[in-house]
Amino acid sequence: MALPPANPASSTWRRVPFSPEDVSWLVPFCRAHGSVSDPALLRRLLLDLTSAPSGVTIVTDAGQPALAATVVDRTENGADTANLEVLGVAGALPAAVFAELVVAPSVAFARGGKRRALHVSLHPALARVKRAEEVLRAAGFRPSYVWFAMRRPATAGPPPAAAPLPERWRWADLDAAGAPAAHAALLEMFRGQPGFNLSPVEHFCAVVASGVVRWRVLYDGPTIAGLVQVLPQPPAGELRTIGRAPRYRGLGLGPRLLAEGLRLSAAAGVAAIDLSVEAENAAALALYRQFGFEETERTPVLALPLR
Numbered sequence: 001m002a003l004p005p006a007n008p009a010s011s012t013w014r015r016v017p018f019s020p021e022d023v024s025w026l027v028p029f030c031r032a033h034g035s036v037s038d039p040a041l042l043r044r045l046l047l048d049l050t051s052a053p054s055g056v057t058i059v060t061d062a063g064q065p066a067l068a069a070t071v072v073d074r075t076e077n078g079a080d081t082a083n084l085e086v087l088g089v090a091g092a093l094p095a096a097v098f099a100e101l102v103v104a105p106s107v108a109f110a111r112g113g114k115r116r117a118l119h120v121s122l123h124p125a126l127a128r129v130k131r132a133e134e135v136l137r138a139a140g141f142r143p144s145y146v147w148f149a150m151r152r153p154a155t156a157g158p159p160p161a162a163a164p165l166p167e168r169w170r171w172a173d174l175d176a177a178g179a180p181a182a183h184a185a186l187l188e189m190f191r192g193q194p195g196f197n198l199s200p201v202e203h204f205c206a207v208v209a210s211g212v213v214r215w216r217v218l219y220d221g222p223t224i225a226g227l228v229q230v231l232p233q234p235p236a237g238e239l240r241t242i243g244r245a246p247r248y249r250g251l252g253l254g255p256r257l258l259a260e261g262l263r264l265s266a267a268a269g270v271a272a273i274d275l276s277v278e279a280e281n282a283a284a285l286a287l288y289r290q291f292g293f294e295e296t297e298r299t300p301v302l303a304l305p306l307r
Helices: 020-032 039-047 095-111 124-128 132-138 176-189 201-210 253-267 282-290
Strands: 013-016 056-061 064-072 081-089 117-121 142-152 169-173 214-220 223-233 236-244 272-278 294-305
Touching: 013 095, 020 039, 020 064, 020 081, 039 064, 039 081, 039 201, 056 095, 064 095, 081 095, 081 124, 095 117, 095 132, 124 132, 132 294, 142 282, 176 201, 176 214, 176 223, 176 236, 214 253, 223 253, 236 253, 253 272, 253 282, 272 282
Parallel strands: 081 117, 236 272
Antiparallel strands: 013 056, 056 064, 064 081, 117 294, 142 272, 142 294, 169 214, 214 223, 223 236
């Protein structure tokens, strides 16, 4: 079925320019209308991780904010993709408005960059957009992979204890001095995984220095063997990244990293903890279930080739 034109010139719907000053009201808007990202991450998505202000879309209805989205094209990932992140949707957005004022300009912006494809997650906020998936498919988007959201409830009890570390191995908090090496290690750990996105090194180092999130590094002597990123927000929390270097495959680092992340979360007063993982990563899914995580949601991701 063809979508009717939005005709924004003769309706109340408008796409308005974004300026950095808009972040002061956009972040609360997104938090109130579907975003699960914390304020610090929302600021980065709007200011740091898109290559130009025109990558941010603001749609208004009769002058009132209705939708916020951004094309994230400054992160690094294994599929060399940009991501269309719909950050907040207030009320019901007509399909034609979404097609004309959000999808079309976002695709045009992404095509002007260097990425090979544009991804978009069909997360719950898009349920407020009428026929959102139909609009995206009409624009050429096709299924790529699925995200699993998982939660370890407060009733899961203490995690299994990790075995003592081998000699020469140690845990350490990631600091600004070690951030560049950790960035390089993460690129190698997640090479080829389309769902993993890593900020440019300068932004990664700035976030590490800010202390907004906590990284723990597992060292084998001077070498980074694994990393775990924890965002404690009691009474809940989030494990955002768990990775081990390719050369350490098969040594049981996954359980060690996960146990350390849970230990840090518990020490910070976190009862329930969330994470997300690509559905294709069967080994990770099995590990998380072993540690008491349960599936809570599945989010399809669609992709549009740009080159």
